[in-house]
Amino acid sequence: MNWRLGTSVAVAAVALAWGVSATAQTPGATYVGNDTCATCHEEVVDQVAGTAHGSPAFGRLSAHGCESCHGPGSAHADDPDNEALRPSLAGKKAADKDAMCQSCHDGGKQFFWHGSMHQTRGVSCADCHSVHAPKSEVALLSSRNAMESCLSCHKNVRAELWKNSHHPIREGKIACADCHNPHGTQTAKLIAAESVNEMCYSCHAEKRGPFLWEHAPVRENCLNCHTPHGSNHIKLQKTSVPYICQQCHSNTRHPGTLYDNTRLPGPDAPQTGSNRIFNRACLDCHATIHGSNHPSSPYLGY
Ligand code: HEC
Ligand code: HEC
Ligand code: HEC
Numbered sequence: 001m002n003w004r005l006g007t008s009v010a011v012a013a014v015a016l017a018w019g020v021s022a023t024a025q026t027p028g029a030t031y032v033g034n035d036t037c038a039t040c041h042e043e044v045v046d047q048v049a050g051t052a053h054g055s056p057a058f059g060r061l062s063a064h065g066c067e068s069c070h071g072p073g074s075a076h077a078d079d080p081d082n083e084a085l086r087p088s089l090a091g092k093k094a095a096d097k098d099a100m101c102q103s104c105h106d107g108g109k110q111f112f113w114h115g116s117m118h119q120t121r122g123v124s125c126a127d128c129h130s131v132h133a134p135k136s137e138v139a140l141l142s143s144r145n146a147m148e149s150c151l152s153c154h155k156n157v158r159a160e161l162w163k164n165s166h167h168p169i170r171e172g173k174i175a176c177a178d179c180h181n182p183h184g185t186q187t188a189k190l191i192a193a194e195s196v197n198e199m200c201y202s203c204h205a206e207k208r209g210p211f212l213w214e215h216a217p218v219r220e221n222c223l224n225c226h227t228p229h230g231s232n233h234i235k236l237q238k239t240s241v242p243y244i245c246q247q248c249h250s251n252t253r254h255p256g257t258l259y260d261n262t263r264l265p266g267p268d269a270p271q272t273g274s275n276r277i278f279n280r281a282c283l284d285c286h287a288t289i290h291g292s293n294h295p296s297s298p299y300l301g302y
């Protein structure tokens with residue numbers, strides 16, 4: 001997977017480029033260091049010290065602490081009441097703030113940020129990461145749980161998680177980021193794999209096969225029959241059996257109708273007309289719907 005390649009933190013030289021452009025924003029300002037900032041912003045300095053951005057790894061990339069991101073602050077420290085000199089980032093355009101973050105984070109999972117759905121729709125790094133909060137359990141500089149951050153914008157997905165059959169996301173067994181890379185991917189819908197199926201196989205490995213008899217729609221895309229987040233039909237199905245089967249199998253030898261008067265082959269076949277919505281309907285006989293290794297029958301389980 002390409003987005004795993006590269007390092008998550010780029011070289012210090014790139015970080016310095018931001019420092020240069022920040023200097024341009026506050027003409028004549030120089031770096032004064034965290035100790036000076038701390039004389040007035042002690043609380044923020046303590047907070048940042050407890051995050052990854054207070055770590056030795058950060059120091060190796062940039063020695064300027066607060067000013068690595070906010071730019072040189074001497075002018076502001078000398079005249080804190082002058083609003084024009086305050087090195088504020090909150091009001092800056094998303095693109096400018098993101099460029100600052102990407103001066104260090106332009107590889108690894110952030111490699112495909114540019115052109116990603118979130119970037120093009122104006123979602124900023126700081127919308128998901130709260131840069132000054134302590135390190136949280138989800139490896140986010142965010143005081144909020146990652147799922148809650150996602151659901152604050154994606155309300156339709158929140159609704160899906162409450163359906164009868166759902167991936168155990170709200171139970172905390174898997175996370176949005178197990179399937180999506182919110183920073184951008186080469187696969188549509190921010191899927192963190194080469195295809196939807198490759199992503200599904202990463203946890204449901206037995207569905208990969210190999211099978212002697214494949215079921216074409218399974219190989220093509222699991223989402224032919226399943227929804228990813230939640231469904232009110234069992235097993236995350238888009239609709240229930242037999243209707244889900246009939247969407248494709250309408251003109252085959254037997255299944256076009258749910259009831260018929262023909263006899264089915266085999267020693268146990270009923271002597272009366274068949275009823276294909278009895279019990280598990282089609283799955284009563286076609287039980288290996290994802291693929292079969294039965295040596296002599298291509299009919300998925302019979
Ligand atoms: C002499 C005191 C003093 C020093 C030193 C100082 N600041 Fe400030 N800073 C202030 C005051 C006062 C404000 C106005 C808003 C407030 O009260 O937080 C402010 C505002 C800010 C803001 C904008 C916040 C906003 O809400 O607009 C940022 C960002 C900031 N300072 C960063 C820094 C950084 C980084 C340093 C070190 C380079 C620094 N400050 C040094 C006193 C100081
Ligand atoms: C990794 C980059 C980074 C570092 C390091 C950092 N900040 Fe910030 N800071 C930001 C960003 C980004 C925002 C704006 C967040 C937003 O958009 O809501 C911000 C916001 C602030 C604010 C208030 C909001 C505003 O107007 O910008 C203050 C005050 C502040 N920072 C001070 C500091 C101080 C003091 C330090 C050093 C202890 C520091 N920051 C270190 C990135 C950083
Ligand atoms: C000067 C370089 C630099 C800049 C600029 C920078 N970071 Fe970082 N960031 C780092 C380093 C170094 C780490 C720690 C990496 C490690 O320990 O493996 C880190 C870690 C992180 C982490 C992981 C935190 C964790 O708890 O594991 C997040 C999230 C993050 N940064 C987001 C941001 C955001 C958002 C911005 C912009 C507001 C930003 N960074 C700007 C260097 C930087």
Ligand code: HEC
Nearest residue numbers: 008098101102105108109113118123124125128146177182
């Ligand atoms: C839509 C929400 C969202 C946005 C926007 C976002 N992130 Fe993240 N970020 C996450 C989540 C969730 C994680 C934790 C899951 C993971 O590690 O994949 C994370 C993890 C990280 C990490 C630590 C994991 C790693 O190795 O990369 C860094 C660093 C980071 N983000 C930086 C950034 C930067 C820089 C930006 C802007 C260019 C950004 N993020 C934009 C949600 C977001």
Ligand code: HEC
Nearest residue numbers: 117121123127128146149150153176177180182188189190
């Ligand atoms: C600040 C709001 C916001 C947050 C927070 C947010 N998103 Fe999004 N996301 C959007 C917008 C806007 C789009 C564009 C499509 C749309 O309007 O639904 C989008 C699109 C997506 C898409 C579809 C991408 C595509 O190519 O169609 C996925 C998947 C997604 N987000 C996942 C996440 C995940 C996972 C998180 C949490 C880590 C998250 N989002 C957090 C605003 C957000």
Ligand code: HEC
Nearest residue numbers: 147150151154157167169174175176178179188189196228
């Ligand atoms: C088990 C894997 C998986 C998990 C976990 C997951 N998703 Fe998805 N998500 C998908 C797949 C697959 C798609 C559809 C991709 C396609 O249509 O090609 C998708 C589509 C989306 C979309 C775009 C379409 C839509 O429904 O609006 C959004 C937004 C989204 N997911 C957000 C989230 C959020 C937020 C979370 C966490 C609460 C999450 N996803 C958890 C697999 C997952």
Ligand code: HEC
Nearest residue numbers: 165166173174178179199200202203222226228234235236
């Ligand atoms: C990160 C791991 C992960 C990924 C990726 C994943 N799943 Fe799951 N899936 C799970 C877990 C965990 C369960 C719950 C299993 C349990 O409770 O026994 C589950 C359950 C299911 C169920 C049964 C639901 C029920 O109600 O019993 C179906 C169907 C399913 N997944 C399909 C998919 C499909 C299709 C994909 C790809 C779009 C996918 N999964 C991707 C982890 C994953």
Ligand code: HEC
Nearest residue numbers: 197200201204207217218221222224225226235241283289
């Ligand atoms: C042709 C429709 C169809 C396609 C395509 C499909 N499934 Fe299923 N899947 C089903 C049906 C029907 C069930 C319910 C089976 C049952 O109740 O025994 C099911 C059940 C499941 C289950 C839960 C029960 C079990 O067998 O573990 C998982 C997990 C699952 N599917 C994963 C996948 C994955 C991964 C893919 C893609 C590789 C996929 N499915 C593609 C129809 C489909």
Ligand code: HEC
Nearest residue numbers: 215216217224241244245247248282283286289298299300
């Ligand atoms: C998205 C379309 C689609 C769906 C939904 C679907 N199938 Fe299929 N199915 C196919 C295709 C395509 C083939 C391969 C036909 C061929 O090779 O001639 C196939 C093959 C089969 C075969 C083997 C037939 C043979 O001649 O080898 C059986 C049995 C079967 N499907 C049963 C089911 C059942 C039961 C369901 C519902 C759980 C289902 N299918 C849902 C498209 C679908």
Ligand code: HEC
Nearest residue numbers: 242245246249252253254255264276281282284285299302
């Ligand atoms: C009582 C057992 C049974 C049930 C229930 C059943 N089938 Fe079949 N099916 C078979 C047998 C046996 C064959 C192979 C012999 C044949 O061709 O009739 C077969 C063959 C098939 C074939 C491949 C042959 C063809 O007609 O092209 C498809 C597709 C199929 N079934 C789909 C379905 C669907 C969809 C349902 C549910 C509406 C279903 N079956 C219900 C036993 C069953």
